Amino acid sequence: MKQYIQLTNEEIKRSFKLYVIVVLVMAAIELVSVVAQVMYHERKVENFMELNRVSVAEALKQIDTLGYSEASSFFSYMTLIGMAIVVIYAIQIWYRDWLGETKYIYRLLMLPGSRASIFFSKLTTVFLIIVSFIGIQWCVMQLGFYLFDWLIQPEYQNQIDLSPVQNVMSEFYTTNLIDMGIILAISLFIVSFIFLLILIERSFRKGKAVVKIGLEIFIAILIAYITVLFLDETRILLETEELILTIGISLLYFMYIIWKSLRLLQQKVTV
Template identity: 40%
Template structure:
């Protein structure tokens, strides 16, 4: 346990400045985008009133109604996409940086006493901590954005809406719901573990064999999913809720498989 906390702390310290810089940039862009959307809407409203000699409410109707909070936060979906991309890239980078450079940090890690699974868990924990931090900052940002929206825009020009338009996936991020948060973290854990498996496979075999092994592992995920979908569409043996249970069971089994394989590769294939 001491080794786990030591390695996790070291991993977080090594990446904290980069993480904080990217997170700060995303927050600044998101808040700035809300200010821009509100001011741009007001500018279009004033121009329309002057050019067409309309009343304010007539101009609002011409612009398809008041500015919704969903419209004001329209750029957030791009920032979230950037955050997801950064997380996936970081999951690759947290391993590959240890193999490069003069010191070859990975050799020091592999020679540490104790089980190698601790190395895997510390890196996985670090990425998940950053995911949790990103989600927490996004929650704070959306609350600040709401205040900005209400402060900058007169009340009669505001309109209630979902946070990010009609995107169910993005709105799930901002529900502050424990179940939704758990689902997001579970999905993040699955994707990060897949990335770790790809890295460890590439580091364990020659390029040709590594690519074939990765392709086989991806096929083990995709092919059964397609087969199940075809079976459920072709027959009516299960109701929708039961189908969801089957899908989730398969994902859980696959997650156990890739986790086991990551540990196996780290213990028996990756060497110094």
């Protein structure tokens, strides 16, 4: 446990500066996009009024008012970019140890005790980054809403669209603890699967590694397909029973991913 905590702390310190820079840049872009959308909308209304010699109310009938979901539309793209960055980081957190000038992976693999602490320290680091990213993004969205409400003139604002989170974003940034738990569980599952594929690539020669990676992806798709097909075609289970079955299959496969990854790290990956 002590080794796991030390390695997790080390991984966090190695990534902290870059993570802070990325988060600040993304937050700045998102907030600036809200300001830009408000300014663009007001300029659009004013230009329409000047060209057509009409009042604000008449101009807004043609152009429409601006809601926060429209002003924060750029947030969706930044969220997708954030997801892509997390996936890239999940890959980079392993390969930087092999490809770096110091070959840090040699020090890790030669540490006394179980190598499981190496795996779980990296998994914990990525998971903490996912949790913190969601939390920070939520705070930025709330801040963006207050910024929007402060900047825009009342008559220009869509009074119906008062929620800081709308449409697709509401599915991802939910306050429901069960939904949030599902999102984090899926994120952890995906990261674990990426780790497994990386460890397979590091454990075998290129040709054999490609075959085994392809096999693992095929197995994952097959299990998902059979599960969905069974639930759709049979209709013999209640909704609660279907949920329990899905969770059970997911947990079993997740346990397989962890077991296979640890086995590769312990027995196949060598100095």
